[in-house]
Amino acid sequence: MLRNSTLSAFRASDGVLESAAGRITRSITATHRRAFSYTARQNAGIAHFTPASTPELTKLLESIREKIILPSYIPPDQRRKIFSLKYEKKLQSDPITIEIDGEVIKFRYMNPFKEMPQTRRSVVSAVSQFTTDEDFANLRPLFEGIAYAKRKFGSDFYCKVLRTCGNKGKIYDVLDCARSVRRTGFKLDTSEKVNEALFHIQMKAFDSKWDEAETKRALRKAELVIELLQDEGHIPAKAEDRRMLDGELPLYRDPMTLLAPLHIAAGFVVNNGDSEDVGLMLEKATDYAKDVIRVWPEGKSLTAVQPEKAYEMDNKMKYLAEPNKFFALCTPLLHGLDMAIKVVEPELAKQLLSRRNQLTADLRAAKPDISWRGESAAEKFYGDVDTMITDLPEESQ
Structure with missing residues (x-):
C-alpha cells in the first residue's frame, strides 16, 4: 500500500x-x-x-x-x-x-522510499526553525518552489504556517506569499486561513502598544487581506469549495473579517488622539462599524451569521466549533468592539454594544472548554478570562 x-x-x-x-x-x-x-x-x-x-x-x-x-x-x-x-x-x-x-x-538515482523527504513534514519543520530575518527571506522561495513542484496541501497545513510565522511576528512575510499567490500557491481561500492571518495582524498593532506607524501598517495589511479575498487568485480551486450556500456571505463581507480592521482603526483613535491622522482613522472605524452592523443582525450569535450548514463543513466554518479556537480568534474582535464603542457616535455605539454583549455570551459558553491559546489571548487583552467575558452596561457607550 x-x-x-x-x-x-x-x-x-x-x-x-x-x-x-x-x-x-x-x-x-x-x-x-x-x-x-x-x-x-x-x-x-x-x-x-x-x-x-x-x-x-x-x-x-x-x-x-x-x-x-x-x-x-x-x-x-x-x-x-x-x-x-x-x-x-x-x-x-x-x-x-x-x-x-x-x-x-x-x-542520479534516488530511492523514493528512503531518500525522498516528506514534503509537508519538511516544509513545516523548516518554517518552525526560522528565527532571523535571513531565515524568513527563504519563506517565499520555499513556497514558490513547492508550488512549482505541484505539491498540494490542505487548509490545516497553511493555517499551521500562518500560526507559526504569526507567533514569531512574521505574519507580513506570509502575506507577501499570499500577494504572489500565482507563484506561491498560498491562497487565503478559507475562513480559518483568513482569521488566522487577521488575528496576527491585530497582534502586531497591539504588541506595538498601538504605535502610530505600526498601527497604520497593520490596518493596511488587514485591508490588503480584504482586497485579496476579492482577487480571483484566491478563489478555492475545488468546485465544491467555490459553491456558495443559500444566504452565505463571501469572506470579505463576513463580520469576523470586518471586525479586524475595525479593531485596528478604533485602537489607533483611542491611543493616538494627537495624531494628524486621527480624523481619518475615526472615519475608517465608523465605516467598518456600519459594515459590521449591516452583516451581523442584532441578537444573532457570531457563529450563526452564516448559514447553519456552513458550520458543519470542513472547508467553511466548522473550525469555529472548536471552543478554544473560537475563543482565541474572537478575543481581539471583542477588544475591538470595546474600543469602537468608545469612539463612534452614540447611536452606532449602542448597536455595537448589543453585538459586543452577544459575543460575550458566546465566549462565556465556550469558556469551560478553552485551553492555553484561549486563556493566553484573554490574558493579553484583558488581564484574565473572567474580566473579558463580563457584559458591558449600556452606560459604557
Whole structure:
C-alpha cells in the first residue's frame, strides 16, 4: 500500500513541466546524456535559498530544493528514471543534466522510499526553525518552489504556517506569499486561513502598544487581506469549495473579517488622539462599524451569521466549533468592539454594544472548554478570562 501510494504521488506530479516545456531547449549529446537549459531569466521558477541561521536549517532547505523542487524541472519521462532502480547504474555514470539560469544540475538515482523527504513534514519543520530575518527571506522561495513542484496541501497545513510565522511576528512575510499567490500557491481561500492571518495582524498593532506607524501598517495589511479575498487568485480551486450556500456571505463581507480592521482603526483613535491622522482613522472605524452592523443582525450569535450548514463543513466554518479556537480568534474582535464603542457616535455605539454583549455570551459558553491559546489571548487583552467575558452596561457607550 505504501509503495503504491508513494509511486502514485510521483506519477501525479508528471504534469509539472507541461507549462514550462516551451521554455526548455533540449539537446542530446553523442554520449546520449540529456541536457536541458532555460532561457536566462531569474523568474523561471527555480528556488534559491539564502544561508540560514543554523547548519541544520541550511541542510534541510537544500534537501527540499534538491529532492523535491529541482526534479520538477525535468520532463516526466526523464524524471521517472531518477526514481527507477532500473536506471541506477546508468545514472551513476551518466546523470540527467539540466541547466537553468546558468546553474548546471545533475540528477542520479534516488530511492523514493528512503531518500525522498516528506514534503509537508519538511516544509513545516523548516518554517518552525526560522528565527532571523535571513531565515524568513527563504519563506517565499520555499513556497514558490513547492508550488512549482505541484505539491498540494490542505487548509490545516497553511493555517499551521500562518500560526507559526504569526507567533514569531512574521505574519507580513506570509502575506507577501499570499500577494504572489500565482507563484506561491498560498491562497487565503478559507475562513480559518483568513482569521488566522487577521488575528496576527491585530497582534502586531497591539504588541506595538498601538504605535502610530505600526498601527497604520497593520490596518493596511488587514485591508490588503480584504482586497485579496476579492482577487480571483484566491478563489478555492475545488468546485465544491467555490459553491456558495443559500444566504452565505463571501469572506470579505463576513463580520469576523470586518471586525479586524475595525479593531485596528478604533485602537489607533483611542491611543493616538494627537495624531494628524486621527480624523481619518475615526472615519475608517465608523465605516467598518456600519459594515459590521449591516452583516451581523442584532441578537444573532457570531457563529450563526452564516448559514447553519456552513458550520458543519470542513472547508467553511466548522473550525469555529472548536471552543478554544473560537475563543482565541474572537478575543481581539471583542477588544475591538470595546474600543469602537468608545469612539463612534452614540447611536452606532449602542448597536455595537448589543453585538459586543452577544459575543460575550458566546465566549462565556465556550469558556469551560478553552485551553492555553484561549486563556493566553484573554490574558493579553484583558488581564484574565473572567474580566473579558463580563457584559458591558449600556452606560459604557
